Amino acid sequence: MQFLIARLFQAAIVMLCVAFIGFLVFQYIGDPVLALVGQETTVAERDALRESLGLNDPIIVQYFRYVANAIQGDFGISYSFNREVSEMIADRLPATIELVLLSGVLSLLLAVPAGIYTGIKRKGGIAQTIMALSVIGVSVPSFLLGILLILVYSVWLNWLPSFGRGDVASVLGFETSLFTLDGLRHALMPAAVLCLFQLGVILRLIRAEMLEVLRTDYIRFAWARGLPARHVYLGHALKNTLVPVVTAIGLQLSSLFAFSIITERVFQWPGMGSLLLHAIGQSDIPLLAAYLIFVGLIFTISNLLVDAIYVLIDPRIRHGAR
Amino acid sequence: MTDFLCKVEGLQVTFPHRNGDFVAVHGFDMHVKRGEIVGLIGESGAGKSTIGNAIMDLLSHPGKVTGGRVLLDGDDIVQKTDKEMAYLRGRRIGMIFQDPMTSLNPLMTVGDQLSETISVLQNVTMQQARVMAVERLSGVGIPEASDRMNQYPHEFSGGMRQRVVIALAMAGDPDLLIADEPTTALDVSVQKQVLDLIRSICVERFLGVILVTHDMGVIAQTTDRVYVMRHGKLIETGASAQVIEAPSNQYTQDLIAAIPRIDLREERFRNPPKKTGEIDKWLLENKPSAQTGDFLTATALEMDFATRKTTFWGKGSGFRALEVPDISIARGEVLGLVGESGSGKSTLGRILTGLMQPTHGTVSFTDHGPLTQVKSAAARKALRRDVQVVFQDPYSSLNSRMRVDQILAEPIRFHGLAERGQINHLVGALLERVGLPADAGRKFPHQFSGGQRQRICIARALSVRPRFLLCDEPTSALDVSIQADMLALLMELRRSLGLTMLFVSHDLAVVRQVSDRVAVMKKGVIIECRESEALFDAPENDYTRMLLETAPRARVCS
Numbered sequence: 001m002q003f004l005i006a007r008l009f010q011a012a013i014v015m016l017c018v019a020f021i022g023f024l025v026f027q028y029i030g031d032p033v034l035a036l037v038g039q040e041t042t043v044a045e046r047d048a049l050r051e052s053l054g055l056n057d058p059i060i061v062q063y064f065r066y067v068a069n070a071i072q073g074d075f076g077i078s079y080s081f082n083r084e085v086s087e088m089i090a091d092r093l094p095a096t097i098e099l100v101l102l103s104g105v106l107s108l109l110l111a112v113p114a115g116i117y118t119g120i121k122r123k124g125g126i127a128q129t130i131m132a133l134s135v136i137g138v139s140v141p142s143f144l145l146g147i148l149l150i151l152v153y154s155v156w157l158n159w160l161p162s163f164g165r166g167d168v169a170s171v172l173g174f175e176t177s178l179f180t181l182d183g184l185r186h187a188l189m190p191a192a193v194l195c196l197f198q199l200g201v202i203l204r205l206i207r208a209e210m211l212e213v214l215r216t217d218y219i220r221f222a223w224a225r226g227l228p229a230r231h232v233y234l235g236h237a238l239k240n241t242l243v244p245v246v247t248a249i250g251l252q253l254s255s256l257f258a259f260s261i262i263t264e265r266v267f268q269w270p271g272m273g274s275l276l277l278h279a280i281g282q283s284d285i286p287l288l289a290a291y292l293i294f295v296g297l298i299f300t301i302s303n304l305l306v307d308a309i310y311v312l313i314d315p316r317i318r319h320g321a322r
Numbered sequence: 323m324t325d326f327l328c329k330v331e332g333l334q335v336t337f338p339h340r341n342g343d344f345v346a347v348h349g350f351d352m353h354v355k356r357g358e359i360v361g362l363i364g365e366s367g368a369g370k371s372t373i374g375n376a377i378m379d380l381l382s383h384p385g386k387v388t389g390g391r392v393l394l395d396g397d398d399i400v401q402k403t404d405k406e407m408a409y410l411r412g413r414r415i416g417m418i419f420q421d422p423m424t425s426l427n428p429l430m431t432v433g434d435q436l437s438e439t440i441s442v443l444q445n446v447t448m449q450q451a452r453v454m455a456v457e458r459l460s461g462v463g464i465p466e467a468s469d470r471m472n473q474y475p476h477e478f479s480g481g482m483r484q485r486v487v488i489a490l491a492m493a494g495d496p497d498l499l500i501a502d503e504p505t506t507a508l509d510v511s512v513q514k515q516v517l518d519l520i521r522s523i524c525v526e527r528f529l530g531v532i533l534v535t536h537d538m539g540v541i542a543q544t545t546d547r548v549y550v551m552r553h554g555k556l557i558e559t560g561a562s563a564q565v566i567e568a569p570s571n572q573y574t575q576d577l578i579a580a581i582p583r584i585d586l587r588e589e590r591f592r593n594p595p596k597k598t599g600e601i602d603k604w605l606l607e608n609k610p611s612a613q614t615g616d617f618l619t620a621t622a623l624e625m626d627f628a629t630r631k632t633t634f635w636g637k638g639s640g641f642r643a644l645e646v647p648d649i650s651i652a653r654g655e656v657l658g659l660v661g662e663s664g665s666g667k668s669t670l671g672r673i674l675t676g677l678m679q680p681t682h683g684t685v686s687f688t689d690h691g692p693l694t695q696v697k698s699a700a701a702r703k704a705l706r707r708d709v710q711v712v713f714q715d716p717y718s719s720l721n722s723r724m725r726v727d728q729i730l731a732e733p734i735r736f737h738g739l740a741e742r743g744q745i746n747h748l749v750g751a752l753l754e755r756v757g758l759p760a761d762a763g764r765k766f767p768h769q770f771s772g773g774q775r776q777r778i779c780i781a782r783a784l785s786v787r788p789r790f791l792l793c794d795e796p797t798s799a800l801d802v803s804i805q806a807d808m809l810a811l812l813m814e815l816r817r818s819l820g821l822t823m824l825f826v827s828h829d830l831a832v833v834r835q836v837s838d839r840v841a842v843m844k845k846g847v848i849i850e851c852r853e854s855e856a857l858f859d860a861p862e863n864d865y866t867r868m869l870l871e872t873a874p875r876a877r878v879c880s
Contacts, residue, residue: 217424224378224419225439225490226412235438236427314429315474 003317007307011300016067018296022289023066075290080282085290088275095165096264096271098178100256102187103195108249110195111202118203119210120233130203137200142259146193146266153189161186163268190267194259198252205248209241216240242313250306254299327395327530328377328498329353334389335369335376335554346372346385347554354498354530359521361545361562362534365577365801366772369554370534374500377532378417379407394498412443416491420503422483426475432459432486433471436493443494455489462489463519480663481512488519495527502534509662509828514872517544536801538581539874542566550574580806584831584873587855601751604740605819608708608787610653616688617790617822618674619650623683625669625846644669644680644846651790653688656816656823658837658854660830660869666846668794671826675709675792689789707737710783714795716775720767726753726778727763733786749785756781757811773804780811790822797832809835830873834858842866 033046033055041049050056054065069075075085114134118127154162166186168177177183213219214237222232257272264273272291279287310317335347347369354360364370375381377392379399391398394414399407411417419425427435433455440458441451452471459467462485475483484504491499501520505513521544524531533545541548541562548565550558550573558571569575582588625644644666651657651674661667672678674685676693686692690705713719720729730749734740740748750760756777767775776796783791793812797805813836816823827833833840834854841851842863850863861867 217419217421218427220380221417221419221425221487221490222427223380223408224411224417226408226410226443226494227439228408228442231438231442236430239429240427315431316428316476 003311004308007304011304014300015293015296018300019067019070019293020063022292022296023063025285025289025292070290070293075293076286078279078284078287080278080284080287085286088287089272089290089294092270092272092275094176095269096257096260096273098176099187099190099194099260099264099269099271100253102178102191103193103198104253104256106191107195107198107202111199112206115203115206116210116233116238119207119214122207122211131207134200134203137196138204140196142193142197143262143266145196146189146263149189149193150266160189162189165270190263190269193266194256194263197259198256201252202245202248206241206245209244210237213237213240239313243310246306246309246313250302253302254295257295257298325355326353326393327356328532329393330373330377330390331393332390333373333376333387333392335372335381335385336388337385345388345554347376349390350551350554350556352549352556352559354532356497356530357525357528358547359524359531359533359545361541361548362532362551363536363538363541363548363577364551365536365803367553368551370536370551371502372554373551374417374502374532374534377498377500378411378415379404380411380417412439412491412494412496414496415498415500416494416496418484418487418491418499418501418504421507422480422487423507425487426483426490428475431472431474432478433473436471436486436490439490439493458489458493459486462486462492462523463515464489479512480508481516484508484512484516485519488516488523492523492527496529498530498532499524500532500534503536504533505540506535506537510830510874511662511868511872513540513874514543520544537874538566538578538802543874550577577803580803582806582809582829582831582835584834584858584870584875587834587858601748601755602818604748604751605755605784605787608789609820610689610789613653613820615653616650617653617655618685618687619648620646620674620685621648621683623647623649623670623673623680623685625666625673625678626681642846644673646670646683646846646848649674649841649848649851651822651824653822654820655839656825656837658833658840659824659826659843660828660833660840661843662828662869664845665843667826667828667843669846670843671792671794671824674824675711675790676705677711703737707786708789709792710786710788710790711792711794712776712779712783712796715799716772716779717799719779720775720782722767725764725766726770729767729778730763730782730785733782737786739786752781752785753778755784757807771804772800773808776800776804776808777811780815784815784819788821790824791816792824792826794826795828796825798827798829805832812836830858830869842869 033050033053054062057065073086075089077083078085078088081088114130118130121127150162153160164186165177165183167180167182177187219232219237222236227236260269260271261273261276263269264271265277268274272294275287276291278284279291330350330352333347333350334345337344337346350369350373352360352362352373362370362373372381372385375385376387377399379402381387387400390400392400394410399410402410426432430438433452436455436458437448437451440446440454441448444451444454446454456468456471459470464470464482464485470478475486478486488504499520504520505516508516517540520531520533523529533540535541545562547560548562549556550565550569550571552573558565558569558574565574566578569578623644623646624642627641627643649670659667659671669678673680676685676696684692684694687705687708689708690696690701693705696702696705724732727746727749730752731745734745734748735742749763753762754760758774758777758781762770762774762778767778770778776799779796796812797808800808809832812823815821823836825833825836837854839852840854840857841848842857842865843849844865850857850861850866852862857866858870861870
């Protein structure tokens, strides 16, 4: 428990640092007043605006005001859309989260069994084929794969729609496309593209860990005392491969958000990624800063979760032993 | 039904290799009866563990049985399918591995591992299995078994873990138990308890036991009959007492003669033949002028290890690992430091050589002053040249990417001890001095055996002409016959070069052979420190006496 409290405290510090960087973006990339006003505004009017926006206060005061607002969900107003940034993120976030979740679940469902299988039967033909395919998954760029999928399934076969999010249904107050057939049809290809890289990485990691664990004494002892294969592989070996695998999945989860930028672009998916690209194009600094903080938050939370899962998996961490 | 529970006939095990097959076991015969403990002894690489693994059909890849039969109650199990073998494991044949630290799944409670095994092997529900598991745990001598069911392996001590391992191996009530070096990783006092437990299980359940070990003392203490192996072949067999007292084979005789004796300090370790003398003149150039007095003294040593901080701002609680009011080593003396694992003997050795900083107290060298005052780079360099270490594991203490001559030349060059042109000649002479051919320098460490590597480590320590040598368990990783050579070499070097030595070991017999004075450590405190012979002949402290009594001996009387 103390371990988790300490981690939580560290996470808060990390978030303050991320927020500071986000805030510095405001300070040093362009002059917000210049961006707000037109050509005809007089110097006096600009100074008044500067004063009313609090831009003449010391940096540290501005920083804490920014953090205080951010905690309450207020990230300012987007320059290019003239809307609350928080509102825009709330609009776009569900789309990205559902994409990331779908591809994450998809990759885990495929990677864990495939990783275990290739770890156990490493010489078999099927295992060799899976390993060869996983190299392709890791090395083919996701935009290329996306375009290929569109070509095959949308243009030639006309099975799946090539862009957009499709119908959405409201579940627990969120708009999601995961609960309508049309929505799922739209989400399938982007999620598949997004999951392929993760799939290759996690699969290879689980296989490597599995090979490692199967050589240990406690697995040999498990065989020697007559436990059936199912118990040895799934009960004893798999759990021992999990600590490094959970670490990797935590990091991968964060990178899914990063990769989603490209995938969303290819499939015209209305999520955070396309919002970011737009913000970069328009130098929309409040939006950029909010995105930065938001990504930082995702990384921090996923690492926090990873630490919590460690504690659940490994009693040696729980008891502070070596 | 035959008389024999298990009979091995002409067993041959082969490991295919691209440079030709390696035959690990050639035509091996043995048999085990119920209620009998049979020993299988040999040095590393003799193939003794391979036989145990072959019976279990758990040979490591790519090894396979290429000939012979293994009969279990007259039924050849070599011919069985994988599925049939899997059924025999645990139910008919149980196995215990060497290291109890690694044979249990670290992520599962002991109770879960045991009840899982029982429920699978005995075909009972998990609830019934849990009840049985508690009984089994108390049966192997684990106190408060029902509480300890919910603990994880890391919460058990080494001896307790090995008891758990035995309970696990016995979960399916097998008829044959193969124990592969079951006590090698344990302290002597615990070793005796575990061997007694195996003995009592064998008698109570009328079990056949194959005990694989490299330790003649374990054989003498536990087994009824013994098979001596070398290079995969059976060398000699017979009743244990007879083989140990009157071995008929030359190899067995040498093997037994090589075991250091705890009850006697033997001449052969003190006066081995001297090999070369030319290099000694160079080595003696750093000999101190004074030959008497203390080499080093230490006072009021305390060492605390902080346990890991659990919070960002918290302070970890301390753990007192060492408390030594005073200790000194005279010039030219060999001080032996013995104790069980965790007694702080290695920590004390490291503090005395300046490898570790004590929390309190001072270490002072007569030639260099107090360790805390040795601050300038030049002074440190001089101190380090005088104080050298030989580590326990000759496999990890040599840089595998450097050639042996580079390893030996580096310290000579660093300390500027010889002209550039001389170094090659010196390295060759050093290698010959420790009993290796002069051209060994052109090879890499991995091309040498464990004993040869330890010789390289000694040569490396000598290359800076030290006055003081810390030997931290220098022979623990070696076979007995090689251990004997190594001790003889160290003693000869000490005599020729007048080295002062601190000899750390858990093996009382080894310490007796080499030490002038012995300090016995327990839980970070020196409980007895006297002249070696006096201490071994008439120990004053109860703990020392207990250590001496529990140590396995090959010869009961002499």
